[in-house]
Amino acid sequence: MILLIGATGRVGSAAARALLASKTPFRALVRRPDNAGFDCDTVEVARGDLSDVASIKRALHGITRALMVMGNHPDQAELERQFATLAANAGVSHLVKVSSMEAGPGATATLPKNHYGTEQHIESLGIDWTFLRPNYFMQNMLMYSGSIARTNSFALPLGDAKTAMIDARDVGEVAAVVLTTEGHAGQTYRLTGPELIDFYEVAARMSAVLDRPLSYLAQSPEAFREVLGQFIQSAWQLDAVCELFAEIAAGSLEEQTSTTADLLGRPAVSLNTFTQQFAGAFAPAS
Numbered sequence: 181m182i183l184l185i186g187a188t189g190r191v192g193s194a195a196a197r198a199l200l201a202s203k204t205p206f207r208a209l210v211r212r213p214d215n216a217g218f219d220c221d222t223v224e225v226a227r228g229d230l231s232d233v234a235s236i237k238r239a240l241h242g243i244t245r246a247l248m249v250m251g252n253h254p255d256q257a258e259l260e261r262q263f264a265t266l267a268a269n270a271g272v273s274h275l276v277k278v279s280s281m282e283a284g285p286g287a288t289a290t291l292p293k294n295h296y297g298t299e300q301h302i303e304s305l306g307i308d309w310t311f312l313r314p315n316y317f318m319q320n321m322l323m324y325s326g327s328i329a330r331t332n333s334f335a336l337p338l339g340d341a342k343t344a345m346i347d348a349r350d351v352g353e354v355a356a357v358v359l360t361t362e363g364h365a366g367q368t369y370r371l372t373g374p375e376l377i378d379f380y381e382v383a384a385r386m387s388a389v390l391d392r393p394l395s396y397l398a399q400s401p402e403a404f405r406e407v408l409g410q411f412i413q414s415a416w417q418l419d420a421v422c423e424l425f426a427e428i429a430a431g432s433l434e435e436q437t438s439t440t441a442d443l444l445g446r447p448a449v450s451l452n453t454f455t456q457q458f459a460g461a462f463a464p465a466s
C-alpha cells in the first residue's frame with residue numbers, strides 16, 4: 181500500500197490523480213479530511229499531521245511505499261526527517277521525497293540546504309529512496325496573476341537568470357510513476373520543463389498565448405523583500421524565500437533535462453500549455 185503526504189498540495193494532488201487514474205490503491209495522510217476533496221469510496225484518507233507522531237504511526241500501518249512532500253515551513257526539515265525515520269521503522273521499503281534542484285552540498289540557501297540534509301538523513305536509514313529535484317514551478321506564476329491581470333506586468337528579483345520551469349503537476353505524475361514502477365531506487369531525478377528561458381522570454385511567451393503585451397520587471401532584491409513582506413508574516417519564510425531567489429538570480433536553476441519526459445513517456449508540459457490552461461487566472465480585471 182502507498183501513502184501520500186502532501187496529497188492536498190500542488191505536487192501531491194497530481195500524484196493522487198495519477199494513482200486514481202491507474203486505479204492504484206493508496207492512502208492519503210491529510211490534516212483536514214473534510215477539505216481534502218477525496219471521495220472516501222475510492223481513497224483511504226487518514227487524518228494526521230506530520231507534527232503528530234501517533235497519527236503518523238497509524239497512517240503508516242501496512243504501508244510499503246510513500247511519497248513525502250510538504251510545503252516550506254520552519255519545521256519542515258525536522259518533520260520530514262522524523263517522518264522518514266518513522267516510515268523506515270514501520271517497514272516502508274521505498275521513500276520518494278520531493279526536494280529541489282538546488283539541493284546539494286554546495287547549496288547556500290536554507291530551503292535547498294534543508295532538502296539536502298533530509299536527503300542525507302533518508303540515505304542513512306537503509307531503505308530504498310528516490311529524490312525528485314524539480315526546477316522552478318510554473319505554478320509560481322499564479323502568485324503574480326493579480327499583478328498580471330491588473331497591470332500586465334510582474335516583477336521578480338531574477339535579472340536575466342534562466343530557469344527551466346516545470347509544471348508541478350508533472351512532478352506529481354513522476355512521483356506516481358516512481359511509486360508504481362521498478363528501477364527508481366537510489367535515483368536522484370533532476371526534473372525540469374522543456375525550455376530554459378529567462379523571465380523576459382517568459383513574459384513574451386505568456387503575452388503570445390494571452391494575446392496582450394505583458395512585461396517582466398527585473399526588481400532589486402530590496403524591493404522584492406519589501407513587497408513580499410506585505411504578504412509573508414513569518415520572518416523565517418521571508419528570509420528563506422529571499423535567499424532562494426538570490427541563488428536563482430545567480431543561476432542556480434540554469435539547467436534543463438529530458439528526465440521528466442523520459443519518465444512520463446510524453447513531453448513535459450510547456451509554459452504555453454500551462455498559460456493556456458490557466459488563462460482565466462491571468463485575464464484582465466474587468
Ligand SMILES: NC(=O)c1ccc[n+]([C@@H]2O[C@H](COP(=O)([O-])OP(=O)(O)OC[C@H]3O[C@@H](n4cnc5c(N)ncnc54)[C@H](OP(=O)(O)O)[C@@H]3O)[C@@H](O)[C@H]2O)c1
Nearest residue numbers: 186187188189190191211229230250251280314315316317
Ligand atoms: N515552488 C517551487 O518552485 C518549488 C520548486 C522545487 C521544489 N519545491 C518544493 O516543493 C515542496 C512544496 O510542494 P507543493 O508546491 O506541492 O506544496 P503545497 O502545494 O504548498 O502543499 C503542501 C502540502 O503539504 C501539506 N502539509 C503541510 N504541513 C503539513 C503537516 N504538518 N502535516 C501534514 N501535511 C502537511 C499540506 O497540507 P494542507 O492542505 O493541510 O495544508 C499540503 O498538502 C516544497 O518542499 C518546496 O521546497 C518547490
